[in-house]
Amino acid sequence: MLDGRHLPLPFFKLDKKFRILERSLAAGKLFAEKESFLDLADEDSRRKAEKVLSSGKNDSELVLRTLQSPLALFKLNINTDNEFLYLILTEQNSKMEMLVQQVELHRRRLAETDLQLLAKKEEAEDAYRKIIELSCPFIMLTKKTALLPLYGDLTEELVSANAGRLLNLLQETCAEQVTIDFHGVGSITETGMKALANLVKEFTLMGASTCFASLNPVQAKQVYSSHTTLDATYVSSLSSALETYLL
Template sequence: MYERKELYDFFMERTSELTEDWYNKMDHNHLHGVYASNDKEVIGRLKQQNYQFHLLFCRLFLEKDEDFGALFENWLEELASDIEHLLTPIYEIIEQFFRVEDQYLELIEKFYAENVAGAGSEEVNYWSREITKRLGEIVIRFVRENALQTELKLNANRETILKLSCPVIPLMKHSALLPVIGDIDETRTKVILEHSLDECAKKKIDHLFIDLSGVATVDKIAVEELEKLIDALKLVGVVCTLSGVRPKVARAIMEYGFELEIIQVESVLSTAIEAKFAAI
């Protein structure tokens, strides 16, 4: 087997060239996301990411560690969490990995043709298999990391949407309205609890009207979380008034052990608000 260090040096001398060649031959007009961008900053970052890949991948010719893909852990995390790549179809990103693979396979053949007299196909085949194998490992790691980052982003967006769906709307005299619309499940009630506590503290609310007229059904977990919300608000000095409780929801609340006697209840929101401000 030819000296690994000379093979390593051969590739390292061409890292910048590999990046420029890769970018310049890219079919930007038929690609999307990061590959179609005209933003100089985005393009510069894309090239730098590709260049950093080569610096790591060239170590293939030196490293004998079986877990070669672990070298790319930080690089993959950065690439997968990059907003421009998150907005790029994953199949296009994988396609670019394969283009890079082709670059390495071509250079392996060039190296042995120009530098090793009488070299047979055995050496070329060995390194071709290594390149294909190691790059395959990296692609799998990227897909896994990309899925993780996408899920994190979706969860963050989902939580934002949930918060927007349960706004704490200031009224007057340190009072506010929390209109709850749609089905209430465990995830949503937890977001409502955290969001309501934060908003009441931030806006110095001491009386919160929780209107459930937009809620058609609740389950046991939702009732338990609603009870936790009211108890938590009491602990920070916020009085709660429930309004708009539908008969079906009321039966479920009673069935699951929530005692309506411990909280102010009004049939409709307007009545609750009028009663509050009439007493001021």
């Protein structure tokens, strides 16, 4: 009878509970000494190893832990009798390398996709910032008079996103009169009105007077119900404001 220990390939003799009864010298050089063959499989492959050994299916592939590598791919040839299982393992180095390369390629593609998504996110954020700025432009009508037409809903976010830019422009232009036109405004939130009131206070501290123009009855009621103290004058329309401050 051939002594399995001298086979030139990794060989194992197992009992029906997959305990290692005998192994070849080649297997001893490749694998750590374990009581059960299942202990040679990595955690993710252990259940598959048990299924393969139970079925006795030949040419199955398993990822096993060797002394040189925590992930090595082997093809199994299995023979069985009433008492034992006989395994011969063939290492699939090239196939494992190909799988590793595929995983690495997939990782790189994911990284590239993440960068592309990040770039698109930054583009979207830039576009959003431009929309916010367009919702609150600062237009110099004369050397001392500026027009600030508002568009969209007057919210705290709208005012806060533009406050720094508007204050810088006011300082750069040395404008003394700012007309805030409400003709393009939708709804007015209470927090938005309070944020605008704080901005008007900043205008006043910087030496600029503020005028509110084109408030419709609903907006006027919203401004009044916000209980916000405003250091501003009111005119019924933008044309009235222009007549007052430009002529």
